[in-house]
Amino acid sequence: MSLLKKANMELMEGNYEKALSLYRQLKQQEPFLSTIINSNIKIAEGRLFQKTGSINEHITSNTHIINTTEENCVNNVSITEKIRVCAIIPGGIKKGEASSYIRIISPLTLGYIKHKVEFDVLEDKYNLSDIIGYNVCIVQRYAVTDYSKAVELVSFLKANNIQLIVDVDDALGNTTRHKNSQYIQNLSKIIKFLLNNAAVNWFSTEKVKNFYKSTCKKQLVIPNALDPRFWPNKFSASQNIEIKDKIKFLYMGTRTHEDDFYSLAYPAFEKLYEKYPDKFEVSVLGGVSTEKENSWLKFIKFSDKNISYYDFMKIMDKLTGYHVGIAPLVDDDFNICKTDIKFLDYLAIGILPVLSELTPYSGEKIGEYSVRVNNNRWFEELCNIIENKNLILDKLKGSRAYVWQERSIESIAIQQIQSMNYSKEIVKNSGLFDQSFYLDEYVDIAKAKVDPILHYCNFGWKENRLPSYKIDVYWYQEEYLQNSIHDINPILHYELIGKKKGYKLKPDYPKLKKKIVLKENPKRICLFAGYDKDGVIDESVIIFIKELSNYCDVYFLSDSQLQDEQIEKLKPYVKGAWAYRHGEYDFGSYKRLAKYHIGWNEIEKYDELLFVNDSSYLINSLDEVFKKMDSKETSWWGMQATKGLYATRNKPSNKFKKEILISKIKENYLKDYFQENLFDFHIGSYFLSFRKNVIKDKKFQNFINNISKQKDKKRLIMKYEIGLTKYLISSGYDFETFMDHLYPFQPVYTNNIYKMIKKGFPFFKRFFLTENHYKEKKLYTWEDELQKLRPSLDIAPIRSNVYRVADASKLYKNLNIDNYGELFTDVEFSELDKKSKVKKGVWIFPVCAYNHGFDDNTRAVFEEVKNDSKIKKIILFRSRHVNVDGTNVEILPLYSKKSQEYLLVSEFLFVKHSPVINIPFPLDDKKHKFINLWHGIPFKRIGVASLDTQSKLDSIINVHNSKCYAVISSSDIDRLAMSASFYPLKYSDIWLTGLPRHDFIIKQESDLPKELRDDICRLNRILDGRKLILYAPTFRNAQKEAYYNFSEEEKKVLYKYLEKNNLVLGIREHMADTSNSYSSQLVNSNVINMGSAKFETIEPIYRKTDLLITDYSSCFVDFMLTNKPMISFAYDYEAYREKERGTFYDLNFVFPGDICDNVEQLIESLQKYHYNGYKPNDSSYFIKKQIFHKFTDGKSSKRIVDCINQIER
Known part of the structure; x- marks a missing residue:
């Protein structure tokens, strides 16, 4: 060296x-x-x-910008090292423009962070040698104006291991407003070069970030914020607006926005003056070069045209007497990338912002504290302000707290520092990160063998992972970071700011003094959170909500997509009901109901607020619950308390054996719980009630408002379920529970639940049956136990829901945990198979390996033999419950010892993919005969013939195909295709029988299985006389990235077409598709998800469909049997045919309908069929049908059984 x-x-x-x-x-x-x-x-x-000092001090003394109010904080911090940061800023510290101060100088010169960060400003006329010794170099957008200098800077920083951060706050190069457009274009190229070569990019908005399309791996959107040090008068002043005769409007800005003012605001004010000549005046501070004289308009002059940002802020801080600040923005590419700084400035001045309704001003909080104006309605909105002066005062309520707390530069500073490589040293030296604990707690990190502290700094804190037991990160976030608009590393926040402010690392246990008596005949509101994986509202939920409606105004939100017919079930019992996917579980539904659908102002009118979810089955009236709890003097209450989680069950304080009175818990135990490493005491969140003092608590409201999606269920429980209990107790709110005692473990998930029910507990938890994570025995007696305790209880709705939503295999194991038995290992199974004897007439029917349904060809063959008593029919299910009738039928979990025992003696096994996919045990295919029914007539190449499997031929031939005894086909041509696909099977091994499931399309409705007849009845109710268009696209390897992305305009056209013609569009995505691309894209009252979760088999849908839209899915081959019209929306056909799998047939030759490659053609084709009465328009339809179908008699299943009988003879 x-x-x-x-x-x-x-x-x-x-x-x-x-x-x-x-x-x-x-x-x-x-x-x-x-x-x-x-x-x-x-x-x-x-x-x-x-x-031992800071470079910040000479910045302060040189500019008089940064006062010393923060220097009075207690400095008890022991520091071993600082991050050394320099920023290259045009004009340096004295002449830096607004964004330099707002985004770089202000946050990085905060007194709170001086003990961790040394910061210096270099002018744009810097020498490279000036940068030596710094860890980080920040470059402001205008700082480097020569491309060669930019290249030189990047090379120098890389050579000296100095981290480059580039900050950009608008879309330069996206405007023609600047006089020297060539200069701006060149500067834009330099900025893009610097961004692409930086370690970190800071952008002011998402739009700016998207404009530059940087290749940098670490890109952060850091919104602007205000520095109270620039606003000494406004920050300390109380908000006191007095409106006398005139409303005084203020406009301010740079000259690049002159057109915004004169094209939007000026004409509106001219018109306003004609209507209200003496009601207002307008002042302009900067922003225009041309001063149009007018009696209602005046211009505030600057003594210095090149006024510095600091001097400009002095003027701003002293502005008084104004009521409204306007920020018009012309809708163009430059303006949509702007920030919301004017909104913040106006709030700081203490006046109402009136803003153009464009992207920069689209935030939720912005709408709360401003008036947003459609650019075509400036005059009308200004009239409204003149006529409704109270609007100004109403809108500004709470705005001071927002602008000075939620939009604080503290959070900007921390976000900036945590993006620096060296921030991990701060975390490492804090003593709050325990490397051993982190690796023990998170096995995935230990297995990945990554640096634990690096993982925590980059990902862990964002995922709410615990760094150690020394800091309660969940509580710390709720207590101190609740109002931050940024996500902040709690350890970094504590080390930089919290420690100096005297923040605590964990909550203290206070005396529970806050309690109130409930008035007689209280008014209650209930927020009910639902979820259903199939989008169904079961009778068990309706029973619960109906009972709640006797005591509360109920509002319902489901974290799942529900059709209108499902929501209609609730209408008699609720004040409002909504359903959409948000992925934040029950607490996310509580948040959305309170914050968006009802509003806290409305909720505050009630005496009690209930949070209830659908995880419990109601087994008794709630009358006794409300009678008992109404008499309690308290602030909040729940049904029962729990100490511990399954993960903390072995903690000494969680090993108590006997019940403990809740009153004793509060007197003798609760304080100790707060001293434990991990607080795990909580009141069950499935049914909680809060009284008026809690309801009106803004911190409680913020707790709910700030609920966000969590990475896993455990973190959600810790942060919100336990976190809410911890917050309320640590805030001094007394609580009560309906059950007088604390029971061991989680009593609602153990056999203790029966004791509780005997004492009046009105719920039975679904999770107890579906998970049984405490391994309770004899759980199969649950129905008998409930019936003993509640003789009049109708068990049927509970049973129906459990068996529909539970993982069927898991439920079977949970209920029979006493004698479930361990599976044979593969080695053991193979040895047993060598010795086993096949029993004639034992037929195995495994469910689909992908959607776990018992449908398709397998189900059709079963229906053919279900009443044949000579055949022992074994149905092997996976996660979905199977409910069929028949003689000599047994239904078992695939992964069970009993199913393995049947497999060892089986004669015939009916699979739909391959033997090893459908039967995952090493069964001898020479001994047991696998009949591959497949799942459709292939249009696309499959198996050996597929283009995308050529690298895996050995596996396909030897592992999959060779194990099949026979494969079925539907026509002479299809038999040739299946022979090519299932090599090394011979042509004679391909049985020409027709597809069994096609019987369900052709047979009389009365001959169908009951479930299919029920589906047809359900479809009739949904359609209600409307015609059905079915969209059933094929599977694509790239899934979401490969599926068609409908534009907003295309969706509008499609929805309008459906509405106009009284049509329903049903979406049936491929069973292997996990992205739900179309059902999540196309959301409309005339669009219905008809996936396998809603309708297990597609054949009833075919029977009711008037027109099919597909692409090159083989479902069009099935649909030919209906003799109805179809359209191929094959937007990527050439790519699919040449690059992905290839096809057996030319689509243009065999498809009996229009082939469209864009939405415009699709709508045109739909209209043509509509006017034609939904009749096929292809004269060769029936010739093409014969290519694929030899049989149309509805007897394909019988032909397969006949083939098997011939083997046995």
Whole structure:
């Protein structure tokens, strides 16, 4: 290593004495480097001199910008190292423009962070040697104006291991407003180069980020914020607007926005003056070069045209007497990338912002504290303000707290620092991160063998992972970071700011003094959170909500897509009902109901607020619950308390055996719970009630308002379910529970639940049956136990729901945990198979390996033999419950010992994919005969013939195909295709029988299985006389990325077409599709999800469909049997045919309908069929049908059984 490099390294590491020694030595040896060396000596001397101070102090003294209010904070911090940061800013510290101060200088000169960050400003006329010794170099957007200098800077920073951060706050190059457009275009290229080569990009808005399309891996959107040090008068003043005769409007801005003012606001004010000549006046502060004289308009002059940002802020801080601030923006590419800084400035002044309704002003909070104006309605909105002066005062309520707390530069500073590589050193030195704990707690991190502290700093804190037990991160976030608009690393926040402010790492246990008596005949509101994986509202939920409606105004939100017919079931019992996917579980539904659908102002009118979810089955009236709890003096209550989680069940405080009175818990135990490493006491969140003092608590409201999606259920429980209990108790709110005792473990998930029910507990938890994570025995007796305790209880709705929503295999195991038995290993199974004897007439019917349904060809063959008593029919299910009738039928979990025992003696096994996919045990295919029924007539190439499987031929031939005894086909041509696909099977091994499930399309409705007849009845109710268009696209390997993305305009056209013609569009996505691309894209009252979760088999849908839209899915081959019209929406057919799998047939030759490659053609084709009465328009329809179908008699299943009987003879 060269002496210069070694000296530079010592300087960067903070070893200033060593660096000085080496530089002086080098100066003697290399005189030609004296300029660089002298500069570095100067830096090292300065660093050594300021080792216990901060560069910020000379910024403060030079500019008088940063006052010393924060310097009075207690400084009890022990620091071993600081991050050294420099920023290259045009004009330096004295002449830096607004964005330099707002986005860089202000946050990085906060007094709170001086003990961790040394910050210096370099002017744009910097020398590279000036940067030596810093860890981080920030470049402001205008700072480098020469491309070669940008290249030189990037190379220098990389060579010296200095992290480059580039900050950009608007879309330069996206405007023609600047006089020197060529200069701006060149500057834009330089900015893009710097962004692409930076370690971190900071952008002011998402639009700016998207405009630059940087290739940098770490890109952050850091919104602007206000620095109270620039607003000493406004920050300390109380908000006191007095409106007398005139409303005084203020406009301010730079000259690039002159057109915004004169094209939008000025004409509206001219018109306003005609209507209200003496009711208002307008002042302009900057912003225009042309001053149009007018009696209602005046211009505030600057003494210095080149006024500095600091001097400009002095003027702003002293502005008084105004009521409204306007921010018109013309709708163009430049303006949609702007920030909301004017909104913040106007709130800081204490006046109402009136803003153009464009992207910069689209935030939820912005709408709360401003008036947003459609650019075509400026005059009308200004009239409304003149006529409704109270609007100004109403809108500004709470705005001071928002602008000075939620939009604080503290959170900007922390977000900036946590993006710096060296921030991990702050976390490491904090003593709050325990590496061993982190690796023990999170096995995935240990297995990945990544640096735990690096993982925590980059990902862990965002995922709410615990760094140690020394800090309660969930509580800390709720207590101190609740109002931050940024996500902030709690350890970093504590080290930079919290410690100096005296923040606590964990909550204290206070005395529970806050309690109130409920008035007689209280008014209650209930927020009910639902979820259903199939989008169904079962009778068990309706029973619960109906009972609640006797005591509360009920509002319902489901975290799942529900059809209108499902929501209609609730209408008699609720005040409002909504359903959409948000993925934040029950607490996310509570948040949305309170914050968006009802509003806290409305909720505050009630005496009690209930949070209830559908995880419980109601087994008794709630009358006794409300009678008992109404008499309690308390602030909030629930049904029962729990100490511990399954993960903490072995903690000493969780191992108590006997019930403990809740009153004793509060007196003797609760304080100790707060001292434990992990607080795990909570009141069950499935049924909670809050009284008026809690309801009106803004911190409680913020707790609910800030609920967000969590990475897993455990973190959600810790942060919200336990977190809410912890917040309320630590805030001094007394609580009560309906059950007088605390029971061991989680009593609602153990056999203790029966004791509780005996004492009046009105619920039975679904999770107890579906999970049984405490391994309770004899759970299969649950129905008998409930019936004993509640003889009049109708069990049927509960049973129906459990068996529909539970994982069927898991439920079977949970109920029979006493004698479930361990599975044979593969080795054991193979050995047993060698010795086993096949029993004639044992037929195995495994469910689909993908959607776990018992449908398709397998189900059709079963229906053919279900009443044949000579055949032992074994149905092997996976996650979905199977309910069929028949003689000599047994239904078992695939993964069970009993199913393995039947497999060992089985004669025939009916699979729909391959033997190893449908039967995942090493069964001898020479001994047991696998009949592959497949799942459709292939249009696309499959197996050996597919283009995308050529690299896997050995596996397909030897692992999958060769194990099949026979494969079925539907026509002479299809038999050839299946022979090609299932090599090494011979042509004679391909049975020409027709597809069994096609019988369900052709047979009389009365001959169908009951479930299919029920589906047809359900479809009739949904359609209600409307015609059905079915969209059933094929599977694509790339899933979401490969499916068609409908534009908003295309959706509008499609929805309008459906509405106009009284049509329903049913969406049936492929069974292997996990992205739900179309059902999540196309959301409309005339669009219905007809996926396998809603309708297990597609054949009833075919029977009711008037027209099919597909692409090159083989479902069009099935649909030919209906003799109805179809359209191929094959937007990527060529790519699919050539690159993905290939096809057996030319689509143009065999498809009996229009082939469209864009939405415009699709709508045109739909209209044509509509006017034609939904009749096929292809004269060769029936010829094409014969290519695929030899049989149309509805007897394909019988032909397969006949083939098997011939084998046995």
